[in-house]
Amino acid sequence: MTTEIEMQYHDLIKSFLADVNTNCASHLHKDRVLIPIIASITQGITTALADQVETCLAAGIEPEILLEVVYQLTPVAGTLKVQQALPAIQAVLTKHQFRPSPSATNADENYGASIQADLYGTEIKNLLKDLPDEAGDFVPQALTNHFFNDFYNRSRLDVRDRERYELLALITLNVDFQIKAHARGSLRAGNSESELVWATIQLLPYIGFPLVINSVQVIHQAVSQSK
Template structure:
């Protein structure tokens, strides 16, 4: 597991940093340190974590290589998409759309087929209540002009119905 991840990292850094061997060496040491001193992740998660960081940071030029590496490590293409989708409420739609362009381009080049994820039948309000109770709803209850009811409903629907209820992760 660790050797495969190290080899993939070295290959990517060689490509990305071909004109800067010093930074390549620094990054290889950093990755090696992480891989030696963390919990034992499966190879797919080792590749998925940098992809998540690239999406959050908006580092699109390195993303195609990372998407390919993540697919080669056995992560389902649907899971990669779901990870990107579920970042949207936190990092914004612009970064996610830009990342999805890169992801779909790799899928097209590598002829990857994707099966659309299904939604669970569980109510978004029930899911949120199990996880968080009514804390958010109560906190926003005193907002003016009825927005104390609308905002929690919108947030609940967006986070828990549109994202959490999907089965891709």
């Protein structure tokens, strides 16, 4: 049951939500309904998740794509947040009588590693090379195996989409170094500045103005540096 305080708050913010959604709708397509799910799971907040999944399905998002976006959050937000979200998602999909099928995988087991090399080179390996007791070897190798190979080898999302969704999760987490790196990676993967900026603006109701303003500046600077 919605409380009086919740109703008052909804009345306060409804013009804000409508303004963001209306303006983003003219620049974004499927991302507009997927981004709230990315924000919810990355923040570990599942109260609105069932409604967000219903909105995705109503907008014509294939359940397999929705699930792939959710799974892709694992190496960014962690297993606990993703696992916490799965029962609410499963309940909605079960109501719609959807049963997930396994995703096809790339024949090349190192496809993800090759994408990492193309987009990021040896950036993380160089960054962590001085860590003690072989930690500087393990973390970059785990990143390659379990960020890129485990997920990028799955065929339901292309690299361009994966990079964009990861960037949005990193923005939600407010991790400055990674936002800068993945802004560059997202651009190299074929995303335009407009796509990344408007996708970040769609995060406004969920993460607030400070993170969005900082992040769109980072994206704009990454474009300028790439010229």
